Amino acid sequence: MAHAPAAPIGRDARILTLIGTGHFLSHFYLLCLPPLFLVWRDEFGVTYAELGLAVALMSAVTAVLQTPVGFLVDRYGARPFLVGGIVLMGVTIAGMAFAPGYWAILVLALLSGVGNSVIHPADYAILGSSIDKSRMGRAFAMHTFTGNLGFAVAPPVVAGMLLVMDWRQALLILGLIGVPVAFAILWQSRILQDQARPAKNDAQPSGRELLMSRPILLFFAFFLLSSMAGSAIQAFSITVLGKLWGTPVAIASFALTGYMAGGTAGTLVGGWFADRSTRHMPFIVVLTCFAAALLLAMGVLPMPEVMLPVVAFVAGLAMGASRTPRDVMLKEASPPGQMGKVFGFVSAGLPLGGAITPVPFGFLIDLGLAWLVFPAAAGLLILSLLCMGSAQGAAKRAMGVRAVPAE
Known part of the structure; x- marks a missing residue:
């Protein structure tokens, strides 16, 4: 039996660029706060335990909400959640630039974790439905690679920015980067496929x-x-x-x-x-x-x-x-x-x-x-x-x- 021809590689590359950039940002935002701890300790007069709470909140909320978000992705489609999640992450990181006290940092970190919880369920649902099956392994690999890259570059980038500008300016710039990325995904969303719905007569577990x-x-x-x-x-x-x-x-x-x-x-x-x-x-x-x-x-x-x-x-x-x-x-x-x-x-x-x-x-x-x-x-x-x-x-x-x- 003849195999269906593979989808054009250029289309898959565009999909990976969109999804990979969002994944890079999600990991980048998770690790962009620790380089600010020394500055925040003096600015807000808080302990290192309190500083660590900001990162812990982001990670914990991400982990807890991934599963319920996955249910929503399966029911309503991944694209609106992906765009919304990236916008929420970017806006909350940018919002930290205007924080009047450390309590505001914690609230915004929690909200950023809500946005970040969307990334894995939405990304994998889109990649699994949009990428040609013959390239699925490399697509998943690039997805993981971009996330690791975000983790790797966040600390040195933030540290470098702190050498030439105030921490509030740095966070404002970094947060606002997420907005055009979200709009690019929205603009190109026609090439991002949602999962095919199972037939009504298919026996599916709840x-x-x-x-x-x-x-x-x-x-x-x-x-x-x-x-x-x-x-x-x-x-x-x-x-x-x-x-x-x-x-x-x-x-x-x-x-x-x-x-x-x-x-x-x-x-x-x-x-x-x-x-x-x-x-x-x-x-x-x-x-x-x-x-x-x-x-x-x-x-x-x-x-x-x-x-x-x-x-x-x-x-x-x-x-x-x-x-x-x-x-x-x-x-x-x-x-x-x-x-x-x-x-x-x-x-x-x-x-x-x-x-x-x-x-x-x-x-x-x-x-x-x-x-x-x-x-x-x-x-x-x-x-x-x-x-x-x-x-x-x-x-x-x-x-x-x-x-x-x-x-």
């Missing part, structure tokens, strides 16, 4: 039944556990390497940068693979086990200092490459017309993992058990694989049941 089903809960657990492992490395690798091996802060920091850079580059490798093979699960298993082995080695084997950044980069590369096939598998497990709620719910495991990891791992270090941090992170990765394998099997069985026509 939203609650779907999200509480075994495959989706296992996918959530996989995202959560892998995020916990990555967050532990990001938060404590510099401290642990110093305590275990006396690694200088500069070398340990370079190793962490290598891990982060490898993860970002790896997403592109994973996207390339996902479009050229259907053997996603073996790819994920091999790379995750390889990454876990390298992280374990960093925690139990003394290495020459020059090797640490190299090993960390390769571990990050393996982890990053496994992410895109994971996203493609989740798309394939989503029933027609329900990608918004599925991706909204499952991807909430990523910020949740980052939120719950620092305290218990910090306790390990406080108790003199720093040597357990890297092995525990490796163990979380292996545990995540068990969830992923079970999720894939359960998803295949569920799709087989849905494929059986009702009598």
